[in-house]
Amino acid sequence: MRAMTTRAHTPLAFMKMHGLGNDFVVVDARVRDFDLSKSQITAIADRHKGVGFDQLAVIETHSDADAHLVFYNADGSTSAACGNATRCIARYLMDESGTDALTLTTDRGTLYARDAGEGLTSVNMGQPQLLWSEVPLSHEMDTLALPIDGAPTATGMGNPHCTFFVDDAEALDLDSFGAAHEHHPLYPERTNVQVAQVIGTDHIRMRVWERGVGPTLASGSSSCATAVAAHRRGLTGRAVQIELDGGTIWIDWRDDGVWMTGATKHVMSGEFTADFLARAK
Structure with missing residues (x-):
């Protein structure tokens, strides 16, 4: 897990967003360094005792882009890509900066976002990976029809x-x-x-x-x-x-890649209390 630092005994600001019901907790690490352990991430993901999310996304600064994004799944594992979270954050950053286009970096690579009008946001998710080694699969095979019942x-x-x-x-x-x-x-x-x-x-x-x-x-x-x-x-x-x-x-x-366009929503902003974070460690 990516190393981060935190200030002890202080709350942590977050935003709740969703793209078509695919929901996210977003933390802006441009304004404050922080450190979340795997147990803290899973505690936040709990829909009864935390806030709940499909993915947690972190906004970081980047010298050659508008921002760098990092994604965690609800079980605390990492993901190199999260399209709907990228769209949600792109909309937030465009509204913040007053621009209609952004360059974002992720562990997937550099992604481009733009305002598609009528409240919609588009992100270029890059070219798909079609070779078995890129997906990745366990050994060489045709990715078009896998040897699984249903030929996915x-x-x-x-x-x-x-x-x-x-x-x-x-x-x-x-x-x-x-x-x-x-x-x-x-x-x-x-x-x-x-x-x-x-x-x-x-x-x-x-x-x-x-x-x-x-x-x-x-x-x-x-x-x-x-x-x-x-x-x-x-x-x-x-x-x-x-x-x-x-x-x-x-x-x-x-x-130039696979473009994805849809609606986003910034639902709320709040803080995780220092007590919650300390107990979740």
Whole structure:
């Protein structure tokens, strides 16, 4: 886990945001250094005793970009990418600076964000990773149709994805299906799992199981991976509208990367008390 420093016995400011119900706790480390242990992260993620989140995101300064973003899952593990959190933070930073475009860095790489108008925010999540070693998978194979029942497609978007195309996305028990495939031995770093129903050449219904989290109302990187997989399999064009449990997102796989556009919401700002943080260590 990335090393950080904290001031003892003081509260920690945070923001709660969501993109289509995919929710985040965001900490701005540009204004205060801090250190969160894995146990503190999981305590904050508890929806009954903490605040609750799908991912925790940290905003850091960067010498060659507007900000650097770091992501943690609800189980305390790290993720190189989180598309919806990136969109939420991009909207926050654009509102803060009065600009309509940003450059952000993540462990996934450099990402570009822009104001798409009508309250929507777009982020270029970069080119998908299509080779087995990039996803990554445990050994060499064709990523288009994995040797798993249902022949899902593997895609890397800075984190691994496994997309199943089904006749009815509502019919599957996502809790058991997602849990069973997150830890499939073909995925040494575990995987996000999507079940996708193609409605038309530019329209998909999708449900998501996120690695280290569980079922979520939406996922930006999963939406990107599903759009890429659907086009590779000849099921859709390169631009699709995806209906998630939390709302609609638009994905466009262009020459310069996979662009993701959707709504965001800054719900509240608050503080974790020093007592809560100390007890959670």
